[in-house]
Amino acid sequence: MLVRVQQEEFDPASLLRGFGPGAGAVVTFTGVVRGDTGRMRALELEHYPGMTERAMSAIAGQAQQRWNLIDVAAVHRFGRLEVGAQIMMVATAARHRAEAFAAAEFLMDYLKSRAPFWKREIGADGPGDWVEAKSSDEDALSRWD
Amino acid sequence: MLVRVQQEEFDPASLLRGFGPGAGAVVTFTGVVRGDTGRMRALELEHYPGMTERAMSAIAGQAQQRWNLIDVAAVHRFGRLEVGAQIMMVATAARHRAEAFAAAEFLMDYLKSRAPFWKREIGADGPGDWVEAKSSDEDALSRWD
């Protein structure tokens, strides 16, 4: 299991080198800063040092047990992230595709709403609004009960 | 849209360079040759040149329309692939994670049962049995009806 919280850019290829030996199926999800509105220059991600690592490890451990994963990885950045930058990545390795997909979706649903990160938009004039949690993200968790 | 059928190894990182500009969510699936039984040395993948490219492009096009994807890629190898080798990869880029995940699962379900590839196991003594299609793979398609 690999869990990392860092400010720096990460390289998916090097994170996945040797990932999940013996696996038949590897799924990755990468979150990227969208610049939809045109006003937004970047996201600022605040987090709770200490709790973040604990929460991410707990979520990854749950996924690993539940789907008998061969390997799992979760990397999440904080700080200022420009439009187009990678925010985070999860990867799952399993024997078959159904397990790898389900575990990756589970990880994403939990990281969205249960890992202590908060996003705010940064415009040309500086910090803007905090991104509000979506009720759809909270709802997404209920499918794993 | 990127669709490739090739014998050579592929490099996920270079395939994904510049993939899905403006996307918030990128999902990849990579299929790898498992060596579960211990007897198997490699897989031999036969395909139907011409039809393979058409079928893969048609499947990718359906996914793109159905989920309004920003980008989609599908690469599939043929020939002799050793245990541990990458067989194929799909990638999807969308605004949000639910679309990217669903489209990647759709692509996999269709490639499994509707792209003209046939696998056989290669053991120490040479070619072995053709891999039989699983009814579970056929069943998986019905969820997209």
Add this chain to the structure above:
Amino acid sequence: MTLDVLYFAWLRERIGAPKERVETAAATVRELVAELVALDDNHAAALSDLSAVRVAVDQELADLDHSLDGVREVAFFPPMTGG
């Protein structure tokens, strides 16, 4: 009408060739199969259980009742195992 008939995987092995050129008056895939089965034991063995055989007509999946009108290429193969 002249058709290219292609075989893949274990159908190719049972037929003993990946491809053959066939002169036929068959109107549908099903009629073509009947002609092929009558050719020799290899064809009969390969095409005996059609529930295990899939068909493509001009590189598109098709069923046994598909017309051969204007068709140039028909392929027979087992259920696919890609991915």
Add this chain to the structure above:
Amino acid sequence: MTLDVLYFAWLRERIGAPKERVETAAATVRELVAELVALDDNHAAALSDLSAVRVAVDQELADLDHSLDGVREVAFFPPMTGG
């Protein structure tokens, strides 16, 4: 009992500090909130709508009735927006 109380995102901004050390006899998170709200207008504003506030006790998510027995760190923050 001495507690570290942490605030994140807009709660941090409304309180005006990321962290404070609090001397308290509160038995639960809910009692701690009542003491904090009584401190000043900033605390009152930040903690006025508890439906928009999440709590962690010693870095684990917890509810308002969680005991503070043996606890060293309590954090208040809005619903999380990771991923």
